[in-house]
Amino acid sequence: MKTLLRLQDLDLRIEACRTREAEIPKQKEKFHVQMARLQEELEERRDALKKLQLEQRDSERDIELKQAQVSKYDEQLFAIKKNEEYQALLHEIDLLKKQISVQEERIIALMVELDDAKARFEEDQKRIKAELDALETQCAEVDAELAEAVQAREALEEQRKPFLAQVExxxxxxxxxxxxxxxxxxxxxxxxxxxxxxxxxxxxxxxxxxxxxxxxxxxxxxxxxxxxxxxxxxxxxxxxxxx
Ligand SMILES: [Zn+2]
Structure with missing residues (x-):
């Protein structure tokens, strides 16, 4: 009976190891889900920043095109003989200049927005990286724990063998x-x-x-x-x- 109790003690400890071994992968799965979510968040923030940068670039290019058009019209003005056509072209130039000034204002607003967005992104990036690093460490810890549990169980299983032969x-x-x-x-x-x-x-x-x-x-x-x-x-x- 005493040997059986020793055997039972080992069996219960082996069982506890097995329970832990089964729990760890689930825990790791949770860590991975959290990590994926953080990566996704980082991508979203990066995309938002890129969108602003793209808008800025597009606006600048558009202004350049309009300015080139204005220069072209300015040259054409000299060649025009008819007053009506001359007035029409002047009107066209005026319109373009107004559009340019609206876009320039938008660019100034965008620059402020971009500065804010960049600062926020850098903060977010730092925070997310720190969280990811922490999760990485936790993953490594549970991996080590799993290896330990397996090792402990194997040692217990080894210890258990001689008792099996001794119990009636x-x-x-x-x-x-x-x-x-x-x-x-x-x-x-x-x-x-x-x-x-x-x-x-x-x-x-x-x-x-x-x-x-x-x-x-x-x-x-x-x-x-x-x-x-x-x-x-x-x-x-x-x-x-x-x-
Ligand atoms: Zn009972």
Whole structure:
């Protein structure tokens, strides 16, 4: 029974490692989702900045074209003989000049907007990079934790092997059957007074007596194997004093 309890202790620790091993990939998946979201945010901010820069460039090019047109019209004015045509061209030039001045104002506003947007983008970029770095570090940490859990589990599995041969086969198969049925937790539990510490239900007096007498009995409520803690420590003391 004592060997079985040692085996159970190892099994429970192995189980805890496995639970952790299963949780870590989920945790990493969450980190990756957060990272993707941050990358997306960074792209959005960059696009907004680019859009302003593009508008600025387009406006400047448009002004240049209009100015070239004005120069062309200015030259044409000299060649025109008819007053009507002359007036029409003057009107055309005037119109272009007005459009140019509107666009120049827009460019001045854009420059202010761009300065703001650039400063904001740099701040955002710094913040997002810091957040990404932090997530990167967390990923590395959970990777290390996973490697540790695997290593710990493998070491425990190695430790477990000799115990398997030492437990009485009938008892071992009972233990295995209970463990296969139970979702988690121990399959062998101590009696707590008259109560099974696995399911917290009262145990029948006859079973208590048999367990106290050193027999292996199962709780009739939950099916877990019962042992008497006092008897176990008594046995330990006897074993120690006999050495
Ligand atoms: Zn029980």
């Amino acid at each position: 086969p009938g008892l071992l198969s009972k233990y295995r059957r209970i463990r296969a049925n139970k979702l988690s937790g121990p399959a062998v539990v101590p009696l707590r007074g008259e109560i099974c510490s696995g399911c917290n239900m009262n145990v029948r007096a006859q079973i208590i007596n048999e367990v106290l007498a050193g027999e292996i009995r199962a709780c009739s409520q939950c099916g877990r194997l019962l042992y008497a803690k006092d008897r176990m420590s008594e046995m330990e003391q006897n074993a120690e004093s006999s050495v």
